[in-house]
Amino acid sequence: MGRSPCCDKNALKKxxxxPEEDAKLTHHIQMHGPGNWRTLPKIAGLERCGKSCRLRWTNYLRPDIKRGRFSFEEEETIIQLHSVLGNKWSAIAARLPGRTDNEIKNYWNTHIRKRLLKMGIDPVTHSPRLDLLDLSSLLMNNSPHLNNLSNLIRLQTLVNPEALRVALTLLSSHEQNDQNNHLLNYPNILEQQIQNTVAPPVVIQPNQTFDNIINQQIPWTFATSSLQGGVGPTYSNSTSDDQSLYNGVSSDQMKADNNNSRFDQSFNGMDFSFDSVISTPEPNMSGSTEEYERESFCSDLFKFEIPEGFDYFDDFM
DNA sequence: AATTACGTCAACCGCTACTAT
DNA sequence: GATAGTAGCGGTTGACGTAAT
Incomplete structure (x- = not known):
């Protein structure tokens, strides 16, 4: 039972x-077409196993393979498909003409996965998780992140409270080292706010969108005043203008950004996109402009349908 | 200039599913 | 139904190139 010996026992080349082998394989397939990989190497004069030939052809020599970097659109498609299909690389590849499952798998593991982790998003469940957030980058890249503490608070119902506590502790120590410290008391205030906040129970319906869940989970946000010297938490229905105020961005600027489409993914007026939550470093801070853009737009890719029988939502919390 | 660490990706390995006998 | 052969898939490895020290 089981597999027959392949390369191992036949001392075939690995x-x-x-280039000569490539030429032989290509020539053979041009003449006879792909298939019958078992006998192909012998006929083609290759000292390789059929499996190796098939892989070489499908992953590299096939003429319809698209080479070069993945486009934004391709990356977006991969993330969206992965959120539905998981690690079904061949299924994902089938929807990306010219890309192989191996290539997509590699790209996921070396680029997308890391980026999602850095953004605090679980690459397996596609759920936001603060315990995966790269806190060091959060703390090292100047004040824009600190301006988004209110957003972190809004996240508190979604993340492990202990992780959030760690984040606040780190922020506290960071601020204490800041000569121009004007945010010294934030962590305590925020912690108090967290303790005073009880999230309502959430009932997930089949086919409910991620947007719906988020809105149901967090139907409120903090008013700007509570984080800018105000005492105690103040709740209000959030608007885009509210959001832009405590992000330190003008409403007009924000609308201009929104008109650029990739940022136009607010949840009923709440900009819950992760670029606003995490405030991805500016291009001149670290990384290339393209990486920055990719990180920004990745945050918009978490509007997916909850499939029927979706049973790993527990991991979301 | 040499060494080390890290990132990328082609290729391999082991498993499962499918088909033929 | 049992067994063997084959194709395909996903996880992992290791060679290579590049950046950092």
Whole structure:
């Protein structure tokens, strides 16, 4: 039972393919077409196992393979499909013409996965999780992040409270080292706010969108005043203008950004996109402009349908 | 200039599913 | 139904290139 011996017992060649081998394989397939991989190597004069030939052809030599960097659109498609299909790389590849499952898998593991982790998003469940957030980058990249503490508070119902507590502790120590410290008391205030806040129970319906869940989970936000020297929490229905105020961005600027489409993913007026929550570093702070843009737009990719029988939502919390 | 650490990706390995006998 | 052969898939590895020290 089981597999027959392949390369191992036949002392066939392994490792990188030479141009000569590529030429032989390509020529053979041009003449006879792909398939029958078991017998192909012998006929083509290759000292490789059929499996190795198939892989070389499907992942590299196939003429319809698209080379080069993944486009924004491709990346967006991958993330969206992954949120539905999981690690079904071949299924994802089937929807991306010219890309192989291996290529997509590699790209996911080396680029997208890391970026999601850095943004505090679980790459397996596509759920926001603060315990995955790269807190060091959060703390090292100047004040814009601190201006978004209110957003972090809004997240508190979604994340492990202990993780949030750690974040606040780190923020506290960071601020204490800041000569121009004017936010010294934030962590205590915020912690108090967290303790005073009880999130309503959430009932997830089949096919409910992520937006719906978020809005149901967090139907409120903090008013600006509570974080800018105000005492105690103040709740209000959030508007875009509210949001822009405590992000330190003018309403007009924000609308202008929203008109640029990628940022136009607010939840009933609440900009819950992760670029606003985490405030991705400016291009001149770290990384390339393109990386910055990709990180920004990745935050918009978490509007997915909850599939029927969606049973891992517990992990979301 | 040399060494080390890290990132990328082609290729391999082991498993499952499917098909033929 | 049992067994063997084959194709395909997803996880992992390791060689190579580049950046950092």
């Amino acid at each position: 490792g990188p393919w030479t």
